[in-house]
Amino acid sequence: MDNKTFAIGILSTTSAIFLVGLLVVLSRPLPASADGMTASGGGYVITVGALTDGGEELLYVIDVADEKLAVYRFDVANHAIQIVQGIDLAEQRRAAEAAQRGSRAPDGNPRRYP
Numbered sequence: 001m002d003n004k005t006f007a008i009g010i011l012s013t014t015s016a017i018f019l020v021g022l023l024v025v026l027s028r029p030l031p032a033s034a035d036g037m038t039a040s041g042g043g044y045v046i047t048v049g050a051l052t053d054g055g056e057e058l059l060y061v062i063d064v065a066d067e068k069l070a071v072y073r074f075d076v077a078n079h080a081i082q083i084v085q086g087i088d089l090a091e092q093r094r095a096a097e098a099a100q101r102g103s104r105a106p107d108g109n110p111r112r113y114p
Contacts, residue, residue: 043064044061044064047059048060059073059081062089067090068086068087068088069087070085070087071085
């Protein structure tokens with residue numbers, strides 16, 4: 001075997017290895033996101049979720065004792081955490097109960113609409 005044939009064999013083998021490596025890298029799945037991950041402790045429940053297609057993720061914090069929900073986002077431009085919205089869950093529950101009572105007939109049964 002001469003040097004030229006040996007060099008061609010080495011280069012062909014190396015290119016085949018690089019091709020397999022490239023195919024392995026390109027076939028890897030997309031990175032995992034943390035949608036739906038939940039943790040709780042000390043009277044708090046914390047979960048994360050994505051905000052539509054923008055790739056922005058939100059952090060939801062529920063204070064169980066005070067019945068409050070706070071939603072936070074990370075502002076990439078300012079490198080800061082900002083509150084998006086705060087909700088009083090007790091107030092929401094009371095409003096839902098009042099609406100439920102309002103949808104009942106005087107005899108206490110749910111109203112039926114034709």
